[in-house]
Amino acid sequence: MNPLRVVSSVAIIAFAVVWTIVVLAAEEQWQVGAALAVAAVAIVAVSRMKAGAELASLLTDSGSWVVWTIPVAVVAIAVAIHEDHFQLMMLASVLIYGLACIGLTIQFGYAGVINFAGAAFFGVGGYTAAVMGSTGVPSLLILLAGGFMAALIGSIIILPVLRTQGHYAALITIAFGLLFRSFLEVNPALGGPQGLKVEGASVAGHSLLNGITFGSFEASFYLNYVLLALAAFTLFFLLARNLEKSWIGLNLDAVREDTVGASVFGINVAGWRIFAFVVGNFLIGVAGALFAMMQNFIAPSNFTFSDSLLMLSIIVLGGIGNLWAVLPAAILVVVFPEKLQGIGEYRILVFAILVVLFLRFRLAGLFPRAIRQFRREVGQ
Amino acid sequence: MTRLFSAKDVSVKFGGLQALDSLSLDINEGTITGLIGPNGSGKTTFFNAVTGLCNLSGGQVSIDGKEIGGLPARQIYQFGVTRTFQRSRLCLSLSVFDNIVIGRQNSLDLGIFSNLIRRRQFNQSVRENYERVHGLLRAFSEPLAQRIFDPLHRLNMIDRRRIEVCRALIAEPRLLLLDEPSAGMTPDETREFMGDILNVRKHNPRMSIIIIEHEMDIMQRVAEHCVVLNYGRKVAEGTFEAVVADPWVQEAYLGAS
Numbered sequence: 001m002n003p004l005r006v007v008s009s010v011a012i013i014a015f016a017v018v019w020t021i022v023v024l025a026a027e028e029q030w031q032v033g034a035a036l037a038v039a040a041v042a043i044v045a046v047s048r049m050k051a052g053a054e055l056a057s058l059l060t061d062s063g064s065w066v067v068w069t070i071p072v073a074v075v076a077i078a079v080a081i082h083e084d085h086f087q088l089m090m091l092a093s094v095l096i097y098g099l100a101c102i103g104l105t106i107q108f109g110y111a112g113v114i115n116f117a118g119a120a121f122f123g124v125g126g127y128t129a130a131v132m133g134s135t136g137v138p139s140l141l142i143l144l145a146g147g148f149m150a151a152l153i154g155s156i157i158i159l160p161v162l163r164t165q166g167h168y169a170a171l172i173t174i175a176f177g178l179l180f181r182s183f184l185e186v187n188p189a190l191g192g193p194q195g196l197k198v199e200g201a202s203v204a205g206h207s208l209l210n211g212i213t214f215g216s217f218e219a220s221f222y223l224n225y226v227l228l229a230l231a232a233f234t235l236f237f238l239l240a241r242n243l244e245k246s247w248i249g250l251n252l253d254a255v256r257e258d259t260v261g262a263s264v265f266g267i268n269v270a271g272w273r274i275f276a277f278v279v280g281n282f283l284i285g286v287a288g289a290l291f292a293m294m295q296n297f298i299a300p301s302n303f304t305f306s307d308s309l310l311m312l313s314i315i316v317l318g319g320i321g322n323l324w325a326v327l328p329a330a331i332l333v334v335v336f337p338e339k340l341q342g343i344g345e346y347r348i349l350v351f352a353i354l355v356v357l358f359l360r361f362r363l364a365g366l367f368p369r370a371i372r373q374f375r376r377e378v379g380q
Numbered sequence: 381m382t383r384l385f386s387a388k389d390v391s392v393k394f395g396g397l398q399a400l401d402s403l404s405l406d407i408n409e410g411t412i413t414g415l416i417g418p419n420g421s422g423k424t425t426f427f428n429a430v431t432g433l434c435n436l437s438g439g440q441v442s443i444d445g446k447e448i449g450g451l452p453a454r455q456i457y458q459f460g461v462t463r464t465f466q467r468s469r470l471c472l473s474l475s476v477f478d479n480i481v482i483g484r485q486n487s488l489d490l491g492i493f494s495n496l497i498r499r500r501q502f503n504q505s506v507r508e509n510y511e512r513v514h515g516l517l518r519a520f521s522e523p524l525a526q527r528i529f530d531p532l533h534r535l536n537m538i539d540r541r542r543i544e545v546c547r548a549l550i551a552e553p554r555l556l557l558l559d560e561p562s563a564g565m566t567p568d569e570t571r572e573f574m575g576d577i578l579n580v581r582k583h584n585p586r587m588s589i590i591i592i593e594h595e596m597d598i599m600q601r602v603a604e605h606c607v608v609l610n611y612g613r614k615v616a617e618g619t620f621e622a623v624v625a626d627p628w629v630q631e632a633y634l635g636a637s
Contacts (some may be wrong), residue, residue: 239496242495242496242497242499243495243496246495246496246502247488247489247490247495247502247505248490248492248495248496250474250478250481250482250488251482251485251490253471253473253474253478254471254474254482257471257472257473257474258469258470258471260433260453260469261465261469261470261471262482263432263433263452263453263454264431264432264433264453264454264457264462264463264469265454265457265462265482265483265485265547265551266454266457266458266485266486267454267482267485268454269454371473371474371475371529371531372474372475372478373475373529374477374506374510374529375529377503377506377507377510378506378507378510379507380529
């Protein structure tokens, strides 16, 4: 193992951990602004230094240990802020939105199927958790059920999407997202506009509402949700990474790049689009169910079109198709609007300008997706 | 000789335009057939019709006596028909290896379990496919074989054409359709390139090729049999010498008065 590579990569990740702790704990507006500035300088500097290239080559290497720095880093952050409910909830939200964005990455980043109804599928998962919460079904099964419901409804929506091209397919997903919200609002069985209460999660008989304590360490119960979200994120991150670097990932890329070329070489274009859409919605549904359990409450106003755009903006800002970009971008999109309360509604404006600037000047995102490599597999 | 491919009265209409008009063509195993004709005479449309990219308005197409006319493109691939495109259709964001290995769609294991969980087995299949792709690339160009993991957008047009031909060849097709493979190449490069294709054919002598080409000396060199199209109709057929001697062909295509 290359020692320079290990040292520089660990240094960059450690920096990211410290930076995240500072951001989560920042209270003054100038601190938040300074953190953003530091992040911008650091990203530019690292991407020009050799250390950045070393880390990048590690990240593209599917067999490497570097994947395990995600749980280590998140646990380190969580322990550092273990007493603060709000900061831990933010961290859990980053992981949950990150999980949903893995789903969007499989859909849009790999197969090129755009989904403007991400928040609606997130909501399907959430409402599944709300309805099943009082039935006594174990929470982990409810999470899976949320995923299955989202996948099931997604597999109906995909049929008209397949029959249309480009913008029209996008419009269908937008229409579904709007329809979903209206459906919830007029449906008293699902709480109507007031929403529903959701049972909190419990794992192996322990309610996640009881915070972890041992000795003088007394953590907020939100730490439990951070750990549960982390477990789900890490599991699906590993699977999605393997998916990207597999013959399936290659087929999805071929479908996205050129449907005609793909079909001439025997690739089942419609089949892979369905696959990506269904699998992606499954992940979004699991994330939605987990989010609902953590919030204890959901309402139609949580699942609007602008929430779908927010999810998409995470993968656009981060780098379309790059799984590693999901968490840093989720911090930008989920945490900063909360932290920038001082500038009031202007934060939405700032955010919108940021997205426009990225679309105009850096379409590949903050951390562009690296090309798939099989060097290590063939011993190069 | 065994009959491999047969097109009978194939017609294609685009609105009011008769792009192909009752075209019939038989191909035997292991032969190279040249398609000649002016722009718009229906050569590429014929390839599109055979590979399922456009709908037939009439006629039959068969491989080994099995009807493939009207099947979707991805099913026609299963009969061993592959092609290259006039304007290359490769995935620019993928590596050379990825672009070529797509051609082995039939032999790739696409099971979810074997791709996502059994990584040792997957890595083994990567190595096997790497050997094949690397070997084929080396037959065309040693420097290109060294760049097997480079992103495609860094390669020049000639290498891209080589890659497209490799993608079609790695599928071990029974019928290979080459649509102006030498477009944009210098005469020297073209000569080398055609030589490489003919070399690969030695390993797979039963493969038949249909080639569209504007360079007449290439046609003369590689095509054992030529078919001349004009306005979607077959106007002449035979050996290259016989075809170019045809007064009709001289007038319609070669421009002699």
